[in-house]
Amino acid sequence: MALWSTVNTTDSTAPAPLPVRPLPGPPSSSLRRARLRTPVGVPQESGPWPQLWLVSADEATAASYAPLLSAAERERAEGFLRPADRALYVTSHGALRQLLGAYVDEDPAALEFVREPCPGCGGPHGRPALPGEPGPPIHFSLSHTGSLALLGFADRPVGVDIEQLPKDSVVDEVAAALHPREREELAALVPVARSAAFARCWTRKEAYFKGRGDGIASEEFTTSVVGTGASPQQLPGWTLADIPAPPGFAAACALRDA
Numbered sequence: 001m002a003l004w005s006t007v008n009t010t011d012s013t014a015p016a017p018l019p020v021r022p023l024p025g026p027p028s029s030s031l032r033r034a035r036l037r038t039p040v041g042v043p044q045e046s047g048p049w050p051q052l053w054l055v056s057a058d059e060a061t062a063a064s065y066a067p068l069l070s071a072a073e074r075e076r077a078e079g080f081l082r083p084a085d086r087a088l089y090v091t092s093h094g095a096l097r098q099l100l101g102a103y104v105d106e107d108p109a110a111l112e113f114v115r116e117p118c119p120g121c122g123g124p125h126g127r128p129a130l131p132g133e134p135g136p137p138i139h140f141s142l143s144h145t146g147s148l149a150l151l152g153f154a155d156r157p158v159g160v161d162i163e164q165l166p167k168d169s170v171v172d173e174v175a176a177a178l179h180p181r182e183r184e185e186l187a188a189l190v191p192v193a194r195s196a197a198f199a200r201c202w203t204r205k206e207a208y209f210k211g212r213g214d215g216i217a218s219e220e221f222t223t224s225v226v227g228t229g230a231s232p233q234q235l236p237g238w239t240l241a242d243i244p245a246p247p248g249f250a251a252a253c254a255l256r257d258a
Contacts, residue, residue: 049154051152052153053153054148054162055151057092058091062087065093068097073090087147088147093142095151097109104130113128120214139153140153140154141158143160148249150162156258162251166195171198174198177216178202182228185229197228201227201228204254207252207253207254208238211256226240237257240253240254
């Protein structure tokens with residue numbers, strides 16, 4: 001099944017792509033849809049999933065999203081020492097609530113979340129989800145870094161990740177967590193190309209394991225190969241794709257095959 005990327009960014013002049021009700025938060029007119037098709041070697045007639053939203057955070061945006069948060073989320077937000085970190089947390093979680101509310105036609109501020117079973121141990125600390133029978137009404141994933149948050153939604157498990165391009169020293173330190181073949185690919189590159197290649201590889205892995213629900217703590221993180229090149233190496237049962245990101249960032253999405 002093809003992986004389509006619907007990346008949405010803020011634009012005060014464009015119409016809202018979703019039936020977002022007039023609830024607290026940024027006005028619905030601030031959301032713009034820009035379809036970016038990312039073919040991965042299979043037919044593209046598969047439909048609109050996943051849908052991805054890219055949100056930029058600052059203190060003004062955070063203030064408009066804050067009323068959507070739960071009491072626990074507001075308490076956690078107050079625990080951040082840096083205003084930029086607090087703004088990113090509030091904006092990303094407020095945007096998640098606003099969009100989920102639009103998808104499932106419920107009050108964003110009233111949404112309650114549960115934890116799915118961990119795929120490794122079965123404990124109640126897997127992916128966050130909306131409650132539902134026989135399963136959640138919609139699947140979602142959230143990632144944030146710097147001042148940006150990437151949110152993904154689909155009708156089946158989905159994972160997204162966005163990262164700032166790391167410094168060379170960070171690449172040298174963290175590359176040990178990659179598969180030996182991926183480390184060899186990085187070593188073969190000229191130094192100036194390694195940061196972007198590492199970020200491509202890392203976001204692909206993060207998206208995949210977040211979609212699965214076990215995250216980078218999985219014992220398979222080092223043994224799975226997604227590659228550092230221009231196109232991700234696919235993994236059984238999932239479709240991976242790189243997502244267009246602003247300069248200085250890399251992003252990826254993983255969608256479980258139907």
